[in-house]
Amino acid sequence: MRRTLDTGNAAITEGAIIAGCRLFAGYPITPATEIAENMSRRLPQVGGYYVQAEDEMTALHICIGGSLGGLKTMTATSGPGFILYADPMGWALGSEIPLVVVNAQRVGPVSGITGAPGQGEFYMSRYPTQGGNYETIVLAPNSVQEAFSITVEAFYLAERFRMPVIILADQLVTDGWESLSIPETPEEVEAMGLKVIPRRINEGPEFYPATDEIDIPPVVLGHNTDAACSDWTPTPEGYDTEEVDFQHKHAYRLIYKVRNHKDLITRYESYFVDDNPDLILVAYGSPSRVVISAVKQAREKGLKVGALRLISLWPFPDEIFKVPAKYLSVELNYDGQLVREVQRAMPKGSEVHFFGKCGELPTVAELEEMMQALLAGKEIKARNWEWEAW
Amino acid sequence: MAKRTEVLVSGFGGQGVVRIGQTLSTAAVYQGLNTTMLVSHGTETRGGYVRTQVVMASESIDSPVVENPDYFIALSKAAYNRFISLVKEGTVIYDPAYVEPDESLPIKQVPLAARDTAVKELGRELYANAVVLGAMARMMAGLVDKENILKAMLERIPRFHEENKRAFELGYALMPKE
CATH class of the missing domain: 3.40.50.970 (Thiamin diphosphate (ThDP)-binding fold, Pyr/PP domains)
Incomplete structure (x- = not known):
């Protein structure tokens, strides 16, 4: 190492x-x-x-x-x-x-x-x-x-x-x-728990089955295969087609090979979410590190807060939003993007809030201020762009 | 076990602010610690500031943001003015060639004549960041070994090793042990 x-x-x-x-x-x-x-x-x-x-x-x-x-x-x-x-x-x-x-x-x-x-x-x-x-x-x-x-x-x-x-x-x-x-x-x-698969070669005759199957070798041109692999909708054998029936089957495959194997993709970390916290912070990428620091420190001060750190973003992990609570999405933008999915995925009885920073990380001190205010159920005074009730 | 230690280095472009941060972070790796280092600067600004935020700890590091620096190395007036309010319990190390400290603040502020020492003893301001690193090796004794900082410096600064080593030792001698 x-x-x-x-x-x-x-x-x-x-x-x-x-x-x-x-x-x-x-x-x-x-x-x-x-x-x-x-x-x-x-x-x-x-x-x-x-x-x-x-x-x-x-x-x-x-x-x-x-x-x-x-x-x-x-x-x-x-x-x-x-x-x-x-x-x-x-x-x-x-x-x-x-x-x-x-x-x-x-x-x-x-x-x-x-x-x-x-x-x-x-x-x-x-x-x-x-x-x-x-x-x-x-x-x-x-x-x-x-x-x-x-x-x-x-x-x-x-x-x-x-x-x-x-x-x-x-x-x-x-x-x-x-x-x-x-x-x-x-x-x-x-x-380190890392897996590597060598490139395999699909030798046909079926390249695009109308199923949600994964682990099908990809097309590699020149291996006695006739798959065109063009940018048109393919038949299962890989020929271009104008038949809408094939379009249905191919669209099903592209969507459901992912949706039906979401468990192989979804990854996240949770912090202090097992005791029904009043407030759960949600973040991904670098701001999530400040969120984790802030939540750990807040717990030491007795605040009943938790955090969800998303590692896989899409397909969106709706199923990890289990606890009815106040949710605070912390993001590096002012328009609020992740917050829209949190709002959609959160269980009944929840409410959603947004804290965005633009071009720089939030600080632990800023997040603590947000958490204190939200837990107190206070009317948050908008600080220019920095805070927006969602 | 080393508790979380935060170092903020700031000055203007060309002073070696990033090299100082990289060297301290690299030394932390040699010391077996976890470390993060963020660099911020504007390519379009002159006379503005360059900043590196270094965190080191035995445990894994969550936030890489320096909010309560244990050491703030201020190498320009602009940097000092911009970040001095972050220092609550930490130590400010400033170069008096550039910074006139606010003596009214209830914090520990230590002058380090890095530029003048480099110019007087080695003839070039270029070595001032090595003077700073030597001083930090003294300040941070007990957390990061002097040998590791020196080794990291020679790795991160590929040229003029003899001069940089001398500047490092001069800086080390200038600084009282913490």
Whole structure:
């Protein structure tokens, strides 16, 4: 085991290498630039390929090409590049092409500020392309170490579910420095609970069964297969079709292969939720770390509060919102995104509140003030943009 | 067991603020501690501030935000003015070449003539951050070993090792032991 101080970007790079990624195509952008930089150095060392694309749309197309050629592939960007993935993302989702996409969120909209964190693509990671009739798998690390392990897991899920898996990180996770343990042998990888599946090859004749099955090998072109793997709706044999009956079956497959195996995807952490707390804070990514600190300190002071930290964001883990309580969604945006899902998922008798920060983390002191006020049932005085009853 | 220790380093671009943070964090790894380090700066600002927030602890670290610094290393007036209110029980280490401390505050404030020492003894201001690291090795004795900070510094600063080592020892000698 190698113990070091490094960034989330370095951790994601090493996770990808260990997971078997052998092609990276990307267009560098802060705060994900070092993933491209590190990949350009690391991939040639393991017989892989680094491609500097002319833009993000091309980058994801190259990843699709690499995956259809039998390689595990990854691309990485931030919000301004993630929007350009929209076109190829639909192809990867529709034709069930495994690959991994990293979005290191920075504050937006548009180019925003390069060196400030944001959480603006929560819904965009659910709907990263047009057309509907699909589910996405989205994972959100909150530390450098977890950025490493989630990258390995993203490749694992991509192969099993045969689809793009999105890692929704943020600037503080990717550009932040932290102590990091990297396994150096297969035994150490296994001891960390990480699983790696080699790329398999589907030899047909059926490539897109009208079922919710997972663990079906993906199409690799050139292996005596006739699957077109185009961006049109396929027949089970992989031919393009205009028959709406096939459209029904394919849409069912894209949606329910994820929904019906949600238990393989859903991951979260809960803190102090077993004694029916009065207030539960909900967060993902880097603000969740401040939330956990704040809730631990509040418990020491006798406040009956808990926390839910989401690790998988989509499919949304409705089932973990069991306790009727006041819920406070803490996010790195002012518009409130996660809070809408919390409002939808929370049980009857609950109420929902929102605390957003824009471009910087909240502090423990700020969160304590929010918790005290909410527990006291006080009318919260709006502090400009910082507080909004939901 | 080392309790959570927070270090805030701030100054302007070019002073080695990030290197100081990286070195202390790397030394914490050598010490077997957990550590986080956040860097904030504006690429467009001049005369503004660069800030690194370092946390180290035996246990896993939840919030990486420095809200109650045990050590605040202030290397510019702007940095001092911006962050001094965070210091409640911690120690301020300031460079008098840039910072005129507010003596009315009921906190411990220690001058460290990093710039002048680097210029006078080594001829270049460039080594001032190594002076700071030497001083911190003295301040943080008992939490992080001097050898680990020195080793981390030589790893994080790849050039002029002899000069940086001298600056480090000068800083170490300047600082009274905590």
